[in-house]
Amino acid sequence: MNEGRRPATSTDVARRAGVSQSAVSRAFTPGASIAEETRRKVEEAARALGYRPNAIARSLTTRRSRIIGMAAAYLQNQFYPEVLEAMSRGLRARGYQLLLLMPEHGRHADPLLEEVMAWQVDGLILASTTLSSALAEQCRQAGIPVLLFNRTTSTAHVSSVTGENHRGGQRIADLLVAGGHRRFGFVAGIENSSTSQERERGFTEGLARHGFDLPARAVGSYSFEAASAAARNLLARADRPDAIFCANDHMAIAVAEVARHEFGLRIPEDLALVGFDDTAPAKWRSYALTSFSQPLQPMVDAAVALVCEMIENPAAPTRQAVVPGELVMRASTRLPESGWLDRDGQRIWRGHESG
Template structure:
């Protein structure tokens, strides 16, 4: 025998309040007294009531859903971003819907899927888009914020760190430490983060009258970075230092050098990464790197998105945050 489902009317009757008070009690930002909310939640607990968020969205025309678009969760940096974003939005009554846009998949197809989902806003994590695609997204009218990528388009909000300055610091550090053959282990070709970090790095070397010893590509991925490291060290003259465009690749290079090629880090080869993922601080890695301000990036990005959703601020903004050098043991210091 099918049990009768509990409705908000049942909760209202038991709590001695109106149905609208029940609805407001389950809305995080709604105006309702603490006493009324406590009475409603107790009645709901007794009856086993759960609010129907789908039905509510049809009534209010608000899905309370944010789309998060990412191409991969392999990099722990983006797992951390996703976790923090989830906590931020859940505390404000929103839910996240994850969309994966693998490299090579037509981006327009992903956008169509997102728009059909009736989301209220879109967070893009490390998704590279063209100026034309940015314009198409903005024209739809759904608020969008890009995290850790930039695009030459004023109409979409963007939050990133100072990638150029981070690359510059890495180049200065390795050059000042007496290295002569400094290589760059790059991320995704064409991505704004890769281009900006490489540009800062090359600028620092040029200021000291040096050139980059060699460049290879690890696509921001662990296995690709291992292959790239093997290629770099199969040459007649091998690097004595590597700046990797993210920590995951830096760790891949470090483990390949130590466990396959029998080289010591930093005695034989210094390594610098970028991101400061949790495992960078592990004693087995002790990676010198550039820390992205992940908490502040999330706060800024989510505030921008919610302000646009709630129309308290409709003008898109571009925010660039500073990076922080984290000096550990994977790179030789200038004194030794």
């Protein structure tokens, strides 16, 4: 140890290990090319001297902070805490650290711009929040690549990673019609959210294909409290829906609570219920919620690869990656006579694709 003396520097480590200073830098940079014997010498010298690489000093040299900002407006929905954990692991394996930014729920991420610039992040991932064209342009001018996660935008120069929102809505309509339902409801998320819009569009188009009008509609804003109010609105109607699709699982659980405990309804006998995301609570026996899956790890893997590619190659073209999912059937919906299959202990709705 260097108690009583100045902290060891990379120059000290290089001298002790008998290697160049650049070799020391590569030894502590994940993914950098370096011979294993050289790495071993550097690590032994660093331990002997008590050396720790200085991330701030390195960023001044490389002009990279190795920090990726991720904006997530709310964490009540279990999908996003799971995403954050997986995203942090994936970025750390690439040598980056994740910085969580919290914009106001339901608003643009624009007020975060000062934080983004102050932290000198190498890239920005926006999840559960929206992007204005002004923020996109400011980030582009600053050389900060922006990736939308579970969101899309019409703004140019922005890449995205999403699940099958439109197709998922269509599949849910097919399942509910096959289950014998005739009165449908939809609980929307935040009105300007592309995910909610695409899921609703797929659902209404799917119902129309079977000859049904638009479903009864209420807005849950991706909030437990707002979704509970939306459920009361729908279930108090004279033509109460016998099947409700909620734009995510978090809201579907709120609807289930209201249906059971305030209206005395049985699920699925009196009311079928479907969510979206297939989060952990959907699998709990208390809810056994039918839900269209958003495969979390494949989506995170795609996002990590894409944001790292944009950082390392600023000229790379924008891409919109769509990760396929499945409609997982559980006890919150009626079981049609056909159109489904068992796979790895799960019942998957295939509809007309099953043949």
